[in-house]
Amino acid sequence: MKKLVLTTAAMALMAGTALADGHAVVRLGTEGAYAPWNFVNDAGEIDGFERELGDELCTRAELTCEWVKNDWDSIIPNLLSGNYDAIIAGMSITAEREEVIDFTQAYTPPDPSAYVALDASVDLENGVIAAQTSTIQASFIADKGWTLIEFASPEDTVAAVRNGEADAVLADKSFLDTVAGTDGLVMLERMEAIGGGVGMGLRESDADLRAKFDAAISDMKADGTLNTMIAKWEVASQW
Known part of the structure; x- marks a missing residue:
């Protein structure tokens, strides 16, 4: 060592x-x-x-x-x-x-952080939220005490929502703008100012x-x- x-x-x-x-x-x-x-x-x-x-x-x-x-x-x-x-x-x-x-x-x-989900009425506080590991979004969810599931790549966080493994994903809004509106994914109104x-x-x-x-x-x-x-x-x- x-x-x-x-x-x-x-x-x-x-x-x-x-x-x-x-x-x-x-x-x-x-x-x-x-x-x-x-x-x-x-x-x-x-x-x-x-x-x-x-x-x-x-x-x-x-x-x-x-x-x-x-x-x-x-x-x-x-x-x-x-x-x-x-x-x-x-x-x-x-x-x-x-x-x-x-x-x-x-x-x-700072780029606002946003949520994408399959249901606009998803309960974030009681749901499972996906985020990329070692990001400000993962730290934010952990600090909130919400249920966090982490993935190595941003694509995997979105895939987790698509396949039902997570209820929503938290990431930079500019990234989620590229996936919102596809495969039933919707951008939630709530934003987070972090970073x-x-x-x-x-x-x-x-x-x-x-x-x-x-x-x-x-x-x-x-x-x-x-x-x-x-x-x-x-x-x-x-x-």
């Missing part, structure tokens, strides 16, 4: 040093399964709001970047292990996550890289490019 921890720390340190020297390709980790934020298109490539955003941020920061697809439940551990250099995956900024990694400033305001906006996650040792992305995000906010991109993909309210 001690050797494993030391190896992980060494990998993170080496990655940070290489990036600081400006000689490495910056690897951007994303889930690729959370449309319209990030998804895999018909050509097998990462696509969506965060693909367009990440490419633009790298251009403005004068960085050479490549994309890495990673499952959500291991996305932070694999950042710390050096498998990629930044997370850009619809990740809300939370105090709990900031104990482990650093974040850039938010590139979108502190979405930002890029980085290792604490990569302060220089975080500063580069922060500057690029600020630049996109100032010239209106970021609001235009948010409106195009309908991922959140504008700044």
Whole structure:
């Protein structure tokens, strides 16, 4: 165990040093399964709001970047292990996550969380609510003391409602907008305001890289490019 921890720390340190020297390709980790934020298109490539955003941020920061697809439940551990250099995956900024990694400033305001169910009159407090594991929505349901069932992927949470395993799913409204109205799924009127906006996650040792992305995000906010991109993909309210 001690050797494993030391190896992980060494990998993170080496990655940070290489990036600081400006000689490495910056690897951007994303889930690729959370449309319209990030998804895999018909050509097998990462696509969506965060693909367009990440490419633009790298251009403005004068960085050479490549994309890495990673499952959500291991996305932070694999950042710390050096498998990629930044997370850009619809990740809300939370105090709990900031104990482990650093974040850039938010590139979108908080996206309201919504419920989708097969019955608009579903009793949320006494029902079974599905959420993706390690998300702000899963934490919210657990804190409420409601019955929570967790799944590794967002598609699985919706499937659980379709097959009767769960009464409703709680997720970002922008994601649920893509499934509401299909197979009898309806959006409930109730919304939840949770999370502190979405930002890029980085290792604490990569302060220089975080500063580069922060500057690029600020630049996109100032010239209106970021609001235009948010409106195009309908991922959140504008700044």
